[in-house]
Amino acid sequence: MGGHLTLGIDIGTTNVKAAILDTNTGKVVASGSQEHPLFHPFPGWAEQDASNYWGAVVSSIRQCLEQGRFADDIAAVALSGLVGVTLPVSDQGKPLRQAMIWMDSRSEEECEDIRRSVGEATINKNNGNRIAPWFIDPKALWIKKHEPHIFNATHKFLSPSGYCTYRMCGNFTMNTGDAGLAYAYEYREERWNESVARAIGIPLEKLPRLYQSHEVVGEVTRQAAEETGLRPGTIVAAGGTDISSAALGVGVTKAGEAYYSMGTGSNLGIMIPTEQNVEEYRILKWPHVLPGLTMFDGPMAFTGASLKWFRDQFGDAEFRLAERMGHNVFDLFTEQARRVPACSDGLLYLPYLGNTLSPNWNSNACGNFFGVRPTTTRAHFIRALIEGVAFDLYSNVRVANAAGVKVDGLILNGGPTKSRFWNQITASVVNLPLKTPDIGEAAPIGDAILAGVAAGIYKSPTDPLESIVRIKETIDPDPKLHERYRDFFEVWSSVYQNLRGDMDRHRALLNKYHSA
Template sequence: MAGHLTLGVDIGTTNVKASILDTQSGKIVAFGSQEHPLFHPHPGWAEQDADNYWSAVVSAIRQCLEQGNFAADIAGVALSGLVGVTLPVNDKGKPLRRAMIWMDSRSEEECSDIRATIGEGVINRNNGNRVAPWFIDPKALWIKKHEPHTFDATHKFLSPSGYCTFRLCGNFTMNMGDAGLAYAFEYQKERWNEQVADAIGIPIDKFPKLFHSHEQVGEVTQKAAEETGLRVGTIVAAGGTDISSAALGVGVTKAGEAFYSMGTGSNIGIMIPTEQTLDEFRILKWPHVLPGLTMFDAPMAFTGASLKWYRDHFGQSESRIADRMAGNVFDLFTEQARQIPPCSNGLMYLPYLGNSLAPNWNSNATGVFFGVQPTTGRETMIRALIEGVAFDLLSNFRIAESAGAQIDNLVLNGGPTKSRLWNQITANVVNRPLKVPDIGEAAPIGDAILAGVAAGIYDDPTAPLNQIVSIKETIDPDPEAHKRYAEFFEIWLSVYQNLKDDMDRHRDFLKRYGS
């Protein structure tokens, strides 16, 4: 007999997180997480092993199940995950190579081929997006050109959540959100467009069957039950993208609301009606987990990754202190940054440690500190890192508004948003109140809600939100700090534009000398 619990699992870029939701109380009763590796075999390449996704999913689920006698009462499970991932599998579901993830930028030539053969305008109209290596198709064409045996053997291209959903129920599926990152997906009609797929050169049958996020796609198999500890026959839902599931998890469900998710990378997702046409392609569009809503979404690659980079290479002393005190090393960093005034004494940071996503879409972009002076110290660099990430957000914020997107509310979620200083800097830079929900990891909560709909517990994904979501704090911007940031931001924009050509030359140099 199906119970009153549901399970949500989110596959992030470096970490899998799982939550068990008690649908009667609206409370999370168990949580688990497990890191998984990211590989950079060459400059601009970013790959992950699909079996590492599954191992981390299994670990996170088992951590949850070890916290109580839950398995028999879990009625449904749903997974979400990182998007823009190209993972080829054979007809048995076996991965044929490592997944090429969203930050992989090797397929620039394939992007040029798409523009030359089908035209970027056709992609814009059909899929609502630009042509860039971030998407599934250019990476698939790279495989077709450089690894033709792999392409020919590919039965389906799956997303990370689609692969792990297959491991759970044995069916090849794709939710609408993941499909939004494939150019053959006609986003305003929620269907595959065979003519576009053929023109690109990727047969339409290499894409899985489409499902809405709350729809049932199968049941947990005997093998999956043995691996995960879940009950055989537990309902499996289609799930969503990591950002759209997280938006549901914090209650962002209406046009005009916006969600800022911060993790290794970050996204500003603005809800627009699917029928609304916005002719702006520096910001992405893909379906929300709620039918009828589209996320006007700007991904940014190096948010938490910027501070992690600093930790790994310059933060050894803080790491040792945090280990001795059983504290959080990032709290030590932000406490240092708190001593520095807005605009970091003139130091600015371009957060492009490998490439730039929205709005620049520059695979040759590189990280930059500009304005170093004899007095520049560690604490100044840390604050500049945080401010640089906020400026990247502001650049997308302005473009979205100028395109006609309405932004009434901005809700935060993710690891860096646990820092009061980081949130205040963000509010000051964008000059908007930021709402911080009283909730943990939002994406697995959104997934758990979707699982509840598939299992018949909820009639609608929005039904339980009043019970689950509350706002614990609203952070108001400081007008004086914003005025200062607005002036500094114009210089920040100019620095990038002035260095853009030199970044191209720099990448060419690295390619020629094998660095």
């Protein structure tokens, strides 16, 4: 199907975003977004309903199509999405249970099973990663142990983007980025490893066929066309992970380049050649949408979620004021934080509202404020939230540097990075310059570029970047503030280490009395 427009859709943890790219001009001509819910039925559990993914995708597409007569000129579509999600479906593509997402930490016992049956070293070598509940396999084994009827009925385990791609074109597929979160994926060879799958206990036939992110996987079906408003026969590309598509969308395409993407959670992504051997497993490795590049990626769980938690629990006054004045409610919070000096007069925040991912990987971690005094105000808590998230990023930067992976600066993307105040704190904490591109949500744009390659409009994903990505500002760190932040970072790190045993006991008590 001809046309000069492409459609990119990214399924985030709590929001789906879509964008239509005019490949003639390199400009986004329409965009849409739709929130979808997240459920925490028990402590440490995090689930989502696959039908909500698709419903939000449909809504975001229709919002785009309402902004002009675009459907006939859309040549191709590609989807990306959140990673580390285990969604079992039947041979008819029907979800058999709710998806267990990346922040679900119930499968610690299954992680131990994998360590015993396969070994951490084997997983490290084959997949490039550590064993942790964040990945697909431990959660799949939890289903096998606790819900065997569902495991036995499972035709394929899909990612959120894989499920919505199935709803779009009727084919079971997985892009290589999503596959990087499954231990059977041999990341240097870009293929499934049957012996590893067998040793783990997940039959290889339950894993979908693999595709490069720019490859064609099918066409929009008549049913999907009726639901979305797209034309039947529109090309569907494999797409990528939310993080790798965002990296493409902000122009991070070469080894040594790095980005920081912020949303509900956040990611530090540093590009390394796939053949480079980095013996560090506290930070993850998974494929970029560009073949030959691997993302040395540090995921962090509760970034924007920390300020959203504060907003939802303590922000009634700001909500009312924002509605009355037509302001962004988060701007009202950060304006209060400006009145507080760096390091929040000693108030420190551990941003672990359900667990902690890279580099600590502790499913029992919980959020903490340390250093409360009689003079501590509400504004102190807001600034400490922002600084605690930045400290979490800094801990990953230090691990990367110690592993020999150099980081000279970060390109930013995501909701919280729209706040210059937040960015200035981040720059001074990590002591790196931050570049803000003149671009909206990067992941849908990256997906739209991949769709353009699938449609034959672009020869490669990097071809159009010069006309799409422009840096509008560079925020440099304040060396004096960094010295202060570095001193308090040492205390921040020590607080976490000293509380680890208590966090374990705390989670055990929660589990004990929740089931009582």
